[in-house]
Amino acid sequence: MINAAIAGTVLLLVALGLWASRRVRGRSDNFAVAGRTLTVPLVVVLLMSQVIDSNATVGAADLAGGFGFWAGAAMPLGIAASFLLMGLFVARKVRERELYSLPEYFRTTFGRTGEVLSAVLTVASFGILMAGNLVALGHMLDYFVGVPYGLAILVVTGAILAGTVVGGMFASVYTGLFLMGVMTVGFVGLSLWMFLGPGYSAPEGLGVLDLAQLTDPAAGSVINWATMFALGLGNLVAIDVFQRVSSARSARGARTASLIAAAGTVVLCVPLAAVAVAGAGLLGDGASDSPILFQLLAGPVPAPIAMLVISGLLAASLTTVSGVLLATSTIIVGTLLPTRTLRVSMLRTSQLAMIPVAAIGILVALRVHHTGILLTLTFDLLCASLVAPFVLSLWTRLASTRALVISTVLGLGTRLVFFVLTPTIYGVENTLLYIPNTVVTASVDGWTTFLAAAVSLVVYVGVAAADVRGKRAAAVGGQVVGAPGAGAAPVGAVELAAGPVEISAADAGVAVPVKS
Structure with a gap:
């Protein structure tokens, strides 16, 4: 049944991307920032998709199961903090300037040097983020479907390209709407099943009330605070977040959406760390080297809940990779390949630029098999x-x-x-x-x-x-x-x-x- 959910999700997302192409209408602003027409709920969905992808959730669950609740909760708390700071201090100013990308801001503020420097750093760092999601997706198809890891990465990357190249930001919007509905039901169902079924119990020193994880360096407190710090500040210059805020219909809407996304991230994602800690105790010595969340979904978790969570994770990861491809291709074209020099449209060049970006992500994912750590490292470098x-x-x-x-x-x-x-x-x-x-x-x-x-x-x-x-x-x-x-x-x-x-x-x- 999980195999059917994965296959159905991939086909549905490709179809949504093709359908979204009708909204692009050959215009680069529709492709890059959805014509700046997105309402508050849509921007909230796009922002939250960043924190509920496989890179974040699977990685956070593994950290919680291995190092304690606060090690896993540090990721969603850090990203929630960044959304809060974005809403309070950044979103309104960014949207008012009607920018396409972060390097465009650095160009208008620091000149050509600032533009090129920020472009190189953001594209390179987000190549790491995209690779992390591809790693998680590769492991997902390998674990549940039996598709070899390398082939799985090629398949999912092809599916993402098929949808994003034609649908642009609108493709991310429609995918985001699907995943938020599925993921909300799936995560809530998973938490209720754990706490009302097997019950919450944590190995010694790893639980919610074991605050040494926040106060004692020997228990990982410095690393946990560093994770929250890196994600909380580094995500302010995330190219996909910048582009999604710029897609809002108004500056006020961008600010409101950021604040709602902060609250939604805490409510929806932090409990997953408690589920992972309880799951580690539930699996006991039977736990293998596979991601703990996958083991729970393939084992004791009821099949309907498992199918919803897997579908949501898959959709969120595809949306994140799609957003990274979209943002990086726009940056490459706008910064390094001026369309007036190439004598082709910005839209067509942005679509073509996604192909080498995707190829780089594939190469990194095939060499490095980490997930959550790559997410934190991305924003660490930006900090x-x-x-x-x-x-x-x-x-x-x-x-x-x-x-x-x-x-x-x-x-x-x-x-x-x-x-x-x-x-x-x-x-x-x-x-x-x-x-x-x-x-x-x-x-x-x-x-x-x-x-x-x-x-x-x-x-x-x-x-x-x-x-x-x-x-x-x-x-x-x-x-x-x-x-x-x-x-x-x-x-x-x-x-x-x-x-x-x-x-x-x-x-x-x-x-x-x-x-x-």
Whole structure:
């Protein structure tokens, strides 16, 4: 029955993508941001699909079953915190600017250098996120259907491309509506079955009330807080979240949707960590190396509930991968392949750009078989590079290209150095890229997330503040300041001794999106 649910879900989602193509109508704005017509409920669904995909839920369940409730709850709590911050401080400003992508914001704020730098970092980091979802989907088809892991990844990627290439953001909308209904019923049913059936019980030290997981480093408290920190702040510069907020009908709607998504994420997803902890006790010594959630769904969980949860997980993962493909292809086309140079439409080029992006995701997924850890690592890297420049330039006058470059190099460099020297990644063995050494031990795991983000923040504030003082001093002397390439001021404002003079992006020599 689960096999039938998986096959039916894949076919339905492909059909929804083909049907969504009728809404695109050959327009790039319809393809990328759904014509900016999405209502609050639709934006909520799109945002929440990020946290209920297989990468997050399967990974979070495994962490909860192995390390305790708070290790698993850290993921949905971190993403919920990011939605809350997005609603309170970011969504309205982003939507009012009517942007297509995060690099477009960095272009208008930091110039061409900021655009290219943010594009490279976001595309690379979200390649990791997409690969994590493909890994979870590959394991799902391998475990339930018996399709070999490598072949499973190729099949699901082909299905995602078929729907996204023609349907764009509208395809994600329709898929999201389907998954939210199915997932809500499935998750609620799974929780009720566990708590009213077998009952909740947790191995010693792993339960909800075992708060040492939040206070004692030996019990994983630093790693749990680092997970919430990385997801809470890093998700603010998530390219798929940025694009989905930009698809809202209004700035107020974008803000409201973000706040509702924060509450919905806590209510729907945090109980899954308790289910996983209780499930670990229920399976006992019979637990294998397979994801604990899959073992529960294939074993004691009633078949109707299992089918709903599997269908929802599959739909959520396909939606997340679809969103990543859509966002990264838009970034690649808008940043690196100007359509005026290519002499083809932005819509057609965005569709074609999805193919190499998908190929990269496949290659990473075939080499690395991790899920939840890849999700956290994605936003960890963004915390160490783009978060501080984005937030501070959005809310203050500290906008300096020089500060962006220096803080990114030092913050990201700090994180990557510790990454390759630390034997664990968020408590899991570092099998991705580890250089054996006797200097850095597992005791720094988690702390390096905070350290790298602090380096990025302090360096950016220091350099940007110095640039602002330099601009003011130069203005007193009657010099022209603020050339975007020099990193002194955002594009759109050149400050003269006589006062600020506004210039357009086109006058500054910056490419702007072209609607086909």
